[in-house]
Amino acid sequence: xxxxxxxxxxxxxxxxxxxxxxxxxxxxxxxxxxxxxxxxxxxxxxxxxxxxxxxxxxxxxxxxxxxxxxxxxxxxxxxxxxxxxxxxxxxxxxxxxxxxxxxxxxxxxxxxxxxxxxxxxxxxxxxxxxxxxxxxxxxxxxxxxxxxxxxxxxxxxxxxxxxxxxxxxxxxxx
Ligand SMILES: [Zn+2]
Numbered sequence: 001x002x003x004x005x006x007x008x009x010x011x012x013x014x015x016x017x018x019x020x021x022x023x024x025x026x027x028x029x030x031x032x033x034x035x036x037x038x039x040x041x042x043x044x045x046x047x048x049x050x051x052x053x054x055x056x057x058x059x060x061x062x063x064x065x066x067x068x069x070x071x072x073x074x075x076x077x078x079x080x081x082x083x084x085x086x087x088x089x090x091x092x093x094x095x096x097x098x099x100x101x102x103x104x105x106x107x108x109x110x111x112x113x114x115x116x117x118x119x120x121x122x123x124x125x126x127x128x129x130x131x132x133x134x135x136x137x138x139x140x141x142x143x144x145x146x147x148x149x150x151x152x153x154x155x156x157x158x159x160x161x162x163x164x165x166x167x168x169x170x171x172x173x174x
Pocket of ligand 1 (some may be wrong): 027028029052056057058061
Protein backbone atom coordinates (compact mmCIF):
# COMPACT_ATOMS: atom_id res chain seq x y z
CA UNK A 1 0.00 0.00 0.00
CA UNK A 2 2.83 2.37 0.95
CA UNK A 3 4.25 1.95 -2.55
CA UNK A 4 1.32 3.75 -4.13
CA UNK A 5 0.07 5.95 -1.30
CA UNK A 6 1.93 8.72 0.54
CA UNK A 7 3.00 7.37 3.94
CA UNK A 8 1.24 10.17 5.85
CA UNK A 9 -2.06 9.41 4.13
CA UNK A 10 -1.72 5.70 4.88
CA UNK A 11 -1.07 6.51 8.55
CA UNK A 12 -4.10 8.80 8.63
CA UNK A 13 -6.31 6.11 7.13
CA UNK A 14 -5.00 3.58 9.67
CA UNK A 15 -5.75 6.12 12.43
CA UNK A 16 -9.35 6.55 11.27
CA UNK A 17 -10.06 2.84 11.13
CA UNK A 18 -8.14 1.98 14.28
CA UNK A 19 -10.06 0.44 17.13
CA UNK A 20 -10.03 1.24 20.79
CA UNK A 21 -8.44 -1.10 23.28
CA UNK A 22 -8.57 -1.02 27.05
CA UNK A 23 -6.18 -2.34 29.69
CA UNK A 24 -6.01 -2.54 33.46
CA UNK A 25 -3.03 -2.43 35.77
CA UNK A 26 -2.52 -3.17 39.45
CA UNK A 27 0.59 -2.97 41.59
CA UNK A 28 1.63 -3.11 45.22
CA UNK A 29 4.86 -2.31 47.06
CA UNK A 30 5.91 -2.59 50.67
CA UNK A 31 6.67 0.62 52.60
CA UNK A 32 10.02 0.64 54.39
CA UNK A 33 12.30 3.12 56.08
CA UNK A 34 15.40 4.36 54.28
CA UNK A 35 13.83 4.55 50.81
CA UNK A 36 12.66 7.58 48.86
CA UNK A 37 8.93 7.71 48.12
CA UNK A 38 8.48 8.28 44.40
CA UNK A 39 4.98 8.41 42.91
CA UNK A 40 4.25 9.40 39.34
CA UNK A 41 7.88 10.45 38.99
CA UNK A 42 7.55 12.88 41.92
CA UNK A 43 9.68 12.67 45.05
CA UNK A 44 7.11 12.86 47.86
CA UNK A 45 8.47 13.83 51.28
CA UNK A 46 7.62 11.01 53.72
CA UNK A 47 9.26 9.01 56.50
CA UNK A 48 9.18 5.83 54.41
CA UNK A 49 9.51 4.81 50.78
CA UNK A 50 8.42 1.92 48.62
CA UNK A 51 10.65 -1.12 48.39
CA UNK A 52 11.42 -2.60 44.99
CA UNK A 53 14.08 -3.47 42.44
CA UNK A 54 13.49 -0.21 40.56
CA UNK A 55 12.43 3.04 42.23
CA UNK A 56 9.19 1.15 43.08
CA UNK A 57 6.93 3.88 41.68
CA UNK A 58 3.70 1.97 42.28
CA UNK A 59 1.58 4.45 40.30
CA UNK A 60 3.72 4.31 37.17
CA UNK A 61 3.94 0.53 37.42
CA UNK A 62 0.14 0.22 37.44
CA UNK A 63 -0.11 2.69 34.55
CA UNK A 64 2.51 0.83 32.50
CA UNK A 65 0.73 -2.46 33.13
CA UNK A 66 -2.55 -0.93 31.92
CA UNK A 67 -0.89 0.31 28.72
CA UNK A 68 0.86 -3.01 28.12
CA UNK A 69 -2.44 -4.74 28.84
CA UNK A 70 -4.22 -2.68 26.20
CA UNK A 71 -1.43 -3.58 23.76
CA UNK A 72 -1.72 -7.27 24.78
CA UNK A 73 2.01 -7.25 25.56
CA UNK A 74 1.98 -8.88 28.97
CA UNK A 75 3.18 -6.88 31.96
CA UNK A 76 6.17 -4.91 33.22
CA UNK A 77 7.61 -8.00 34.91
CA UNK A 78 8.07 -9.45 31.43
CA UNK A 79 9.57 -6.30 29.91
CA UNK A 80 11.67 -5.14 32.87
CA UNK A 81 12.42 -8.25 34.97
CA UNK A 82 13.48 -7.64 38.56
CA UNK A 83 16.24 -10.21 38.07
CA UNK A 84 17.90 -7.90 35.52
CA UNK A 85 20.62 -5.69 37.02
CA UNK A 86 19.89 -3.11 34.31
CA UNK A 87 16.67 -2.21 36.12
CA UNK A 88 18.13 -2.06 39.64
CA UNK A 89 17.20 1.39 40.98
CA UNK A 90 15.77 2.29 37.55
CA UNK A 91 13.65 5.39 37.23
CA UNK A 92 10.13 4.29 36.36
CA UNK A 93 9.75 7.43 34.26
CA UNK A 94 12.43 5.94 31.99
CA UNK A 95 10.56 2.63 31.94
CA UNK A 96 7.40 4.54 30.98
CA UNK A 97 9.37 6.11 28.11
CA UNK A 98 10.16 2.61 26.90
CA UNK A 99 6.47 1.65 27.08
CA UNK A 100 5.61 4.86 25.20
CA UNK A 101 8.00 3.64 22.51
CA UNK A 102 6.12 0.34 22.31
CA UNK A 103 2.93 2.33 21.68
CA UNK A 104 4.55 4.48 19.02
CA UNK A 105 6.06 1.62 17.05
CA UNK A 106 2.57 0.13 16.80
CA UNK A 107 1.04 3.39 15.64
CA UNK A 108 -1.01 3.68 18.84
CA UNK A 109 -1.47 6.40 21.41
CA UNK A 110 -3.11 6.71 24.80
CA UNK A 111 -6.61 8.16 24.69
CA UNK A 112 -6.91 8.49 28.46
CA UNK A 113 -5.73 7.06 31.75
CA UNK A 114 -7.62 6.92 35.02
CA UNK A 115 -5.56 5.78 37.98
CA UNK A 116 -5.89 5.59 41.74
CA UNK A 117 -3.24 5.39 44.46
CA UNK A 118 -4.30 3.57 47.62
CA UNK A 119 -2.33 4.83 50.59
CA UNK A 120 -3.14 5.74 54.18
CA UNK A 121 -0.44 8.43 54.29
CA UNK A 122 0.86 10.95 53.25
CA UNK A 123 -1.59 13.40 51.71
CA UNK A 124 -0.88 13.31 47.98
CA UNK A 125 -3.06 16.18 46.76
CA UNK A 126 -0.19 18.71 46.51
CA UNK A 127 1.78 16.39 44.17
CA UNK A 128 -0.97 15.31 41.77
CA UNK A 129 -0.48 18.11 39.25
CA UNK A 130 3.21 17.30 38.82
CA UNK A 131 2.44 13.56 38.51
CA UNK A 132 -0.05 14.31 35.72
CA UNK A 133 2.47 16.56 34.00
CA UNK A 134 5.22 13.93 34.16
CA UNK A 135 2.99 11.19 32.76
CA UNK A 136 1.37 13.25 30.02
CA UNK A 137 4.74 14.59 28.85
CA UNK A 138 6.24 11.11 28.48
CA UNK A 139 3.15 9.81 26.68
CA UNK A 140 2.88 13.00 24.58
CA UNK A 141 -0.77 13.51 25.43
CA UNK A 142 -2.75 16.36 26.93
CA UNK A 143 -2.69 16.59 30.73
CA UNK A 144 -6.49 16.48 30.57
CA UNK A 145 -6.20 12.86 29.38
CA UNK A 146 -4.57 11.74 32.62
CA UNK A 147 -6.56 11.48 35.84
CA UNK A 148 -4.96 10.47 39.12
CA UNK A 149 -6.84 9.95 42.34
CA UNK A 150 -5.75 8.95 45.80
CA UNK A 151 -7.75 7.21 48.47
CA UNK A 152 -7.22 5.54 51.81
CA UNK A 153 -8.77 2.27 52.83
CA UNK A 154 -10.02 3.78 56.05
CA UNK A 155 -7.30 2.16 58.12
CA UNK A 156 -8.18 -1.33 56.85
CA UNK A 157 -5.82 -3.90 55.40
CA UNK A 158 -2.12 -3.50 54.59
CA UNK A 159 -2.47 -0.03 53.11
CA UNK A 160 -4.51 1.10 56.10
CA UNK A 161 -1.83 -0.23 58.46
CA UNK A 162 0.80 1.71 56.51
CA UNK A 163 2.61 -1.47 55.47
CA UNK A 164 2.45 -0.66 51.78
CA UNK A 165 0.77 1.17 48.95
CA UNK A 166 -1.04 -0.04 45.89
CA UNK A 167 -2.26 1.53 42.69
CA UNK A 168 -4.76 0.68 39.98
CA UNK A 169 -5.01 2.06 36.47
CA UNK A 170 -7.31 1.81 33.49
CA UNK A 171 -6.04 2.92 30.12
CA UNK A 172 -7.73 3.33 26.76
CA UNK A 173 -5.57 3.32 23.65
CA UNK A 174 -6.30 3.92 20.02
ZN1 LIG B 1 5.87 -2.30 40.98
